[in-house]
């Protein structure tokens with residue numbers, strides 16, 4: 001079998017003395033897609049931050065294409081092909097849209113033309129400063145900027161949070177396009193459970209920093225009992 005793109009092996013990690021993740025294990029294949037679900041505070045963002053190298057590992061391993069990267073610093077992981085879109089978006093306020101995009105760009109299929117094709121709004125706003133953008137435009141810019149690094153894996157932390165439904169639809173369309181192209185792997189943390197499960201191939205539900213359930217996304221989407229128990233939402237079953 002082909003080597004997974006990313007492997008977490010019994011990862012225990014947290015912040016200083018606070019241990020948040022307790023033995024988290026999963027694999028993601030090249031071009032795979034995984035929804036990371038669970039109630040507030042169960043460790044979803046911490047899992048993404050651990051993959052990026054921003055937390056303190058207490059045990060276990062993070063492997064990238066088989067190589068142990070547990071001690072590799074975040075900037076090196078970025079150059080290896082891991083792109084992270086933080087919940088806070090972290091747009092540079094005093095740089096233009098175009099400057100925000102080119103500042104971390106690396107050669108590859110994703111260039112200005114490609115990201116503007118995916119997000120035409122950003123093209124219209126290319127000379128605007130980061131602080132002149134709406135929340136939705138900032139989120140598009142954050143995703144586009146991560147794509148400009150031409151990652152093999154994109155970590156998306158609640159990209160639809162707090163955005164108007166019309167913008168959420170645009171973001172969903174963009175994520176679907178990304179996944180359909182099957183040139184990139186995605187881990188998606190999303191409160192909108194139905195959206196996440198519709199987009200991704202696989203799903204993982206965390207509870208108190210541990211994996212409570214793993215399933216194909218289409219199977220979990222119909223498993224309302226598990227969703228109600230572990231995600232806490234009353235989710236309508238997909239027919």
Ligand SMILES: Nc1ncnc2c1ncn2[C@@H]1O[C@H](COP(=O)(O)OP(=O)(O)OP(=O)(O)O)[C@@H](O)[C@H]1O
Nearest residue numbers: 015018020038039040041042043044045046047189
């Ligand atoms: N920088 C930090 N320092 C210390 N503790 C933190 C830090 N960030 C998060 N935590 C703690 O880690 C735990 C897991 O938080 P995390 O943000 O990973 O959860 P989450 O599942 O992403 O939830 P949410 O949907 O609320 O973001 C929480 O108890 C939180 O208080």
